[in-house]
Amino acid sequence: MSKRVLSGIQPTHDSFHLGNYLGALTQWVELQSTHDAYYCIVDLHALTIEVDPALLRKRILASAAQLLAIGIDPKKSTLFIQSHVPAHNQLGWVFECITGFGEANRMTQFKDKSQKSGTDRTVVGLFTYPMLQAADILLYQPELVPVGEDQRQHIELTRDLAQRFNARFGDVFTVPGAHILKSTAKIMDLQEPTAKMSKSAASMAGVIELLDTPEANIKKIKSAVTDTGREVTFDEKEKPGISNLLSIFSAITGRTVKSIESDYAGKGYGDFKKDVAEVVTEALKPIRETALAYLKDESALLELLREGADRAEAVAGQTISTVYNSLGLLPRKK
Ligand code: ATP
Numbered sequence: 001m002s003k004r005v006l007s008g009i010q011p012t013h014d015s016f017h018l019g020n021y022l023g024a025l026t027q028w029v030e031l032q033s034t035h036d037a038y039y040c041i042v043d044l045h046a047l048t049i050e051v052d053p054a055l056l057r058k059r060i061l062a063s064a065a066q067l068l069a070i071g072i073d074p075k076k077s078t079l080f081i082q083s084h085v086p087a088h089n090q091l092g093w094v095f096e097c098i099t100g101f102g103e104a105n106r107m108t109q110f111k112d113k114s115q116k117s118g119t120d121r122t123v124v125g126l127f128t129y130p131m132l133q134a135a136d137i138l139l140y141q142p143e144l145v146p147v148g149e150d151q152r153q154h155i156e157l158t159r160d161l162a163q164r165f166n167a168r169f170g171d172v173f174t175v176p177g178a179h180i181l182k183s184t185a186k187i188m189d190l191q192e193p194t195a196k197m198s199k200s201a202a203s204m205a206g207v208i209e210l211l212d213t214p215e216a217n218i219k220k221i222k223s224a225v226t227d228t229g230r231e232v233t234f235d236e237k238e239k240p241g242i243s244n245l246l247s248i249f250s251a252i253t254g255r256t257v258k259s260i261e262s263d264y265a266g267k268g269y270g271d272f273k274k275d276v277a278e279v280v281t282e283a284l285k286p287i288r289e290t291a292l293a294y295l296k297d298e299s300a301l302l303e304l305l306r307e308g309a310d311r312a313e314a315v316a317g318q319t320i321s322t323v324y325n326s327l328g329l330l331p332r333k334k
């Protein structure tokens with residue numbers, strides 16, 4: 001049996017962005033050929049931001065369509081929706097009961113997001129978010145979790161919780177490792193190249209969306225913030241804007257940053273941006289078209305997700321029974 005991987009993505013926006021794609025999703029596609037892959041649309045995590053029911057429904061479907069469009073193959077991978085498998089909440093609660101308050105309070109994603117919305121508008125779910133994430137992961141006993149750099153701390157917590165549970169209650173969980181690709185671990189916002197490209201950015205002007213039209217994305221890349229000087233060279237400190245575009249170009253074409261730099265020796269930023277825009281939009285065009293085609297047949301999409309949930313539930317159900325048993329919870333009489 002091949003090694004298992006699991007990852008998740010939130011349906012919090014109409015479209016995934018280039019950071020999600022290059023930082024995490026392209027690895028999802030690669031890993032499904034060599035691993036037993038479980039990929040989850042974490043709709044319950046999306047409840048930690050303000051909910052518009054009609055919009056959330058649409059975004060969950062759009063997330064599934066995009067994952068299929070980038071090449072997640074339901075024959076190779078188990079693709080499912082988190083809320084379809086109730087064991088996620090069940091194990092999430094168990095982890096809330098073995099996580100220290102101070103430990104949860106140290107999570108930087110919580111600190112950042114709660115600071116942005118203020119104490120009164122921050123929901124408790126945002127605080128317990130990492131424990132639900134640990135449950136998403138550990139239910140499936142994966143060895144690897146492909147994510148972007150921003151998730152490193154959550155994976156560390158997940159490892160701690162697995163080890164803590166195993167030490168107290170018996171060897172139940174595989175302790176997983178994060179799988180983070182260095183070069184694309186953090187794609188930056190094109191307008192603010194010192195901040196990560198994010199679905200919840202204040203302005204979408206620096207965010208390249210997979211479902212946006214090629215024209216819109218070309219415009220965004222051409223107006224990307226660049227740095228003083230005119231050499232196309234990689235220097236994250238002095239030239240964060242150009243370095244980000246170089247990382248993007250390199251990730252999409254598979255070429256090294258060095259060879260791209262030498263192509264643009266003596267040319268200006270304008271030529272370079274034009275070519276970045278071209279390779280990005282060429283790569284995204286088929287993804288957008290395929291995703292839109294999937295969205296035309298909602299019932300076929302839901303059927304695929306049902307099959308995924310059935311497969312996921314079989315694995316998750318076993319783990320949660322073992323966990324309950326190890327904790328001394330009595331099984332319900334058959
Ligand atoms: P938000 O910023 O609103 O929290 P997000 O854009 O980070 O959302 P998620 O659903 O949280 O999106 O992330 C999905 C995956 O994409 C995760 O593995 C995350 O690490 C990765 N990811 C997100 N943004 C980037 C980025 N800018 N560069 C590289 N990877 C990223």
Ligand code: LTN
Nearest residue numbers: 006007008009010042133136137
């Ligand atoms: N917290 C993650 C999304 C997420 C996830 C997961 C990632 C929820 N559950 C399980 C990997 C494995 C994020 O914000 N990107």
